[in-house]
Amino acid sequence: MVRLGTGIGWRPEIADDIAELPGIDWVEVVAENICPGHVPDALERLRERGTTVVPHGVSLGLGGAEPPDPERLKALGERAEALGAPLVTEHIAFVRAGGPVTASPLIEAGHLLPVPRTRDALDVLCANVQIAQDALPVPLALENIAALISWPGEEMTEGRFLAELVERTGVRLLIDVANLHTNHVNRGEDPAKALDELPTEAIAYVHVAGGVERDGVWHDSHAHPVTQPVLDVLAELCARTAPPGVLLERDEDFPAAEELAGELDAIRAVTAAGTAPAIPRTAEATPDAPPMADGPGEAALDAARQRLALGQTSLLSALVAGTPAPEGFDRRRLRVQSKALTAKRASVIAHVAPELPEILGDGFRPAFVAYADSRPMTGGYRRDALSFAEYLLADDLPRDPAARRRLTQWWKERSGPAPLPVNPAARFARALRHALSGR
Incomplete structure (x- = not known):
């Protein structure tokens, strides 16, 4: 597993601050905001200094009912190659629904929505992940997302869902501890239980971000300071494993550089106090473990896609239409x-x-x-x-x-x-x- 260190989400609005922040080992960029032939000068200067850059996709929709779009996969791979990235990351989410499978117009969510933790959804997700892995030039890691809603009839906990995903595909995980906290507030899920069920050896890196609570609902805003409960979840994770990398996310309402530096210092303090041993570097020799379990046959997978498509289209249509x-x-x-x-x-x-x-x-x-x-x-x-x-x-x-x-x-x-x-x-x-x- 590649050792990344401490990083920050690169955004043009804070590019100058990032260039001056001490101890930045790597940065993450939104893949869709980068054009391979026109990488921003500030980002290129970081690369020239030896700063690792990881593209983070938001539009594949690997948790959707349809197979991932080949053009989107190609674009993500091109960005990984243009940035010399050791891996790419995406989300366990769906971002669009409808289309020919449901005989309805294709509609987009405009953001990440949770997949149901069911056998159907897991089968479809595993198939989509394997398609993506075959198409991408570097290893893939997937992020757990924050959720405001819960699907009825879920069959697995988040930790078990992620563990089976790793078992069946060998995919790596990007664990967002802020999202685990969000799901604790919004869905009553215990972050410690989720961490206990995770295959920690599959963790590629960790996200830390701020949010805000309104009317009993936690919003993963990426526009507020990191709170102590989120740092506590990070500490729980670091008691179980030493993550290869930890990254601070901030997308809006950017604070002064001094505040960003303070949040990074707080993250470093938590990771330094962790008691778990580091993941052995020998994992780099086998970036993606072979699948450990077979998926459903073609007919069963098609039926699962159909059922998932109907459910996701019904939900998204209610949300946006x-x-x-x-x-x-x-x-x-x-x-x-x-x-x-x-x-x-x-x-x-x-x-x-x-x-x-x-x-x-x-x-x-x-x-x-x-x-x-x-x-x-x-x-x-x-x-x-x-x-x-x-x-x-x-x-x-x-x-x-x-x-x-x-x-x-x-x-x-x-x-x-x-x-x-x-x-x-x-x-x-x-x-x-x-x-x-x-x-």
Whole structure:
């Protein structure tokens, strides 16, 4: 197992701070935010200093009913090679549902949703993981996610589910101790029991992150300081094994560098106090153990995919399209999850299209919530941003004429077959060509 050390999630907003923070052995980047031919200069400088970079994917949806998309797998592999990464990571989650299997429109969640801990879901997940392992150029590790909701009729604990996944596929684990704490608050699950059931020798590294509790629900925000209960879960893990790496995640509301350094010091103190021996480095010679158990036959797997697809589509449709809640779910928690998905979707739109909150000001989030109500995302975030602008303009919004002109221009620049060039002379030339051709 590769020894990583102490790291931090690399984000452009804190790139300068990360470059100056002491004792950063490695960083993790969101894979979908990196273009292999255009790696940010700040990230390249870290690599030149010998800092390991690990791509962390968020869009494969390996816990979904469908096999992973070959193009997404190819893209993840290309990023691993471009960054010289020793491994790639993803999530045990589903992020989209519907499509041909259910004879319904394909819809996207816009964030990570939990898979049911059932035999069907495990069979499908193992099959999808094996497809991904065969396609990727480096080992794969999968992360346990935070959940606001529980599936009815679950058949396994989280620890047992993860243990069987490792037994059947040899996949590595990315254990997020903040997510274990989240599931303790939201689902009543004991982090110590989950850690007792885990195959600790499969841990590739660990995530630590902050969150906040609202109305008895813990939100894994990645926008708040790391709390003591999360550090306590990290200590529980380190009493069982010395993880090869531990990483601090922060995605929004970035604090001063001194606060980040303080959180990293707290993490180092916990890992240093751990009593468990380090995982032997000889594990590097066999990065992925051979499967220890056979999966279902092709017909049984297809039937499991069908059942899982129906359940996930029913749930996601209730969360993002306003259809009735499936039987057995906590309806209050479904409302909380639905609001959380909309908030996450708005945050990502503000990131990929920062001009929109600038144009709309304080009206951005209320307008987006109204737009997202019963309008599920179907074509990715950039298409979602354009659809949001079209929704506003169709209703002659925003009311301010200057803001509406700016929004109209923004939409025109991005909705054609190719984005309008930023250079004014190039824009003029393109407009002239269109005029001469009658377009």
